[in-house]
Amino acid sequence: MPRFGVNYTPSQGWFHHWLDFDLDAVRADLDSIAALGLDHIRVFPLWPLFQPNRTLIRPRAVDQLVQLADAAAERGLDVQVDGLQGHLSSFDFLPAWTRTWHRRNIFTDNDVVAAQAVYLRTLAAALADRPNFLGMTLGNEANQFSGPPHPDPDPVTPEQAADWLRRLLAACEEGAPGRLHLHAAYDAAWYQDDHAFTPAHAARIGAVTAVHSWVFNGTAQRHGRTGVATEHHAAYLIELSKAWAAEPDRPVWLQEVGAPAPLIPPEHAAEFTEATVANALDCRDVWGVTWWCSHDVSRDLADFPELEYGLGLLANDRRTKPAGEALARIVRDRRGRAYDPAPRTTALAVDTGDTGEGTGDGDTAPARSVCAPGGAFFEAFARLTEDGVRPAAVLASRAEDRAHLAARGITEVVHPEEVLGA
Structure with a gap:
């Protein structure tokens, strides 16, 4: 059965809780998470607090992370740790030694990347002997620092991005050999033309592919809260990644997905949760589903986007909300059931503008906006799904590759113009 978990947002102080770490409060939060029947959490150290100077990683902060992991183990929860935070809920957390007077590119400056490697290796090594430690994610959507719309980006080329990912994943592996080490990007990697972090990076580097599904990206605006494309957006990203x-059979982790108001009104959050998870689990090779997020953000904290305050499965007082009840029900119903979705025999060909130079396998995907809401591939996939087809995605360069298609159980390939008319 796929794993079911939650991105842990502390009920007291949000991620600023690392400044006033209270293990009893953490234990109470974890009790409320475990009560939902979930089996893992994703945890977010704040990089500037853990590594405030390039050559200083605070031992007390690392010890607090270990304490959190041990408290999770006591409640039957495994732990995945994101290292470079990085970016969370519209706020950036970058160390002073990378900004303003010390401005250095976080992807390409050798001193910065070397320090990141030491930091990630240190966190991984501190947890390496804990049986409930799943592994490291390099950071939360670090690709958003690489270019527009970030107001102060650190430019990087696709080749440099790949080097950065491989170097830091190697550091995680050195710290904790054999664990689940990966990276995660927000959907510009799949949808934004010429974005430095590419679909190939996501689907070919790291132990599993991570996808983050948010329907405020134009999907719900275009298709409505109950639209097929909206309720299948997570499934769409899972299938798109497999192209x-x-x-x-590469595993795909639905590492972030949530019900953002007002596009998904609070009174419909449970319905959206049920539909999203059911559709995601109609895809093969899903490693797990990790909801965003555990607890609401307190209204005592200022300047968050409005939708961030109410995304929790649990309220700020740890009371279970309808979406939390829905996910708990899904977990109970799935327990003990076989997970073996049928192959998706019809594939939709995706052409993202690669010239065929080099491998010809979509390495750069310069025109990947066809995959975004409103793009021809996205809308054709939605149309097929609405018509009752369970489409897969295949690169146009592989559409005639019989061995590749057979390995995936694909017997028919169609093109967007055939579905939409041209």
Whole structure:
């Protein structure tokens, strides 16, 4: 059965809780998470607090992270740790030694990247002997620092981005060999033309492919809260990612998905949760589903986007909300049931503008906006789904590759113009 978990947002102080770490409060939060029947959490150290100077990683902060992991183990929860925070809920958290007077590119400056590697290796090594430690994610959507719309980006090329990912994942592996080490991007990697972090990076580098599904990206605005494209957006990203995977059975982790108001009104959050998870689990090779997020953000904290305050499965007082009840019900119903979705025999060909130079396998995907809401591939996939087809995605360059199609159980390939009319 796929794993079910939640992104842990502390009920007291949000991620600023690391400044006033209260293990009893953390234990109470974890009790409320475990009561939902979930089996893992994703945890977010704040990089500037853990590594405030390039050559200083605070031992007390690392010890507090270990204490949190041990408290999770006591409640039957495994732990995945994101290292470079990085970016969370519209706020950036970058160390002073990378900004203003010390401005250095976080992806390409050798001193900065070397320090990041030491930091990630240190966190991984501190947890390496804990049986409930799943592994490291390099950071939360670090790709948003690489270019527009970030107001002060750190420019990087796709080649440099790949080097950065591989170097830091190697550091995680050195710290904790054999664990689940990966990276995660927000959907510009799939949808934004010429974005430096590419679908190929997501689907070919790291232990599993991570997808983050948010329907405020134009999907719900275009298709409505109950639209097929909205309720299948997470499933769409899972299938889209598999077009770029080198292995036909590469695991995909739905690492972030949530019900953002007002596009998904609070009174419909449970319905959206049920539909999203059911559709995601109609995809093969899903490693797990990790909801965003555990607890609401307190209204005592200022300047968050309005939608961030109410995304929790649990209220700020740890009371279970309807979406939390829905996810708990899904977990109970799925427990003990076989997970073996049928192959998706019809594939939609995706052409993202690669010229065929080099591997010809979509390495750069310069025109990937066809995959975004409103793009021809996105809308054709939605149309097929609405018509009752369970489409897969295949790169146009592989549409005639019989061995590749057979390995994925694909018997028919169609093109967007055939579905939409041209």
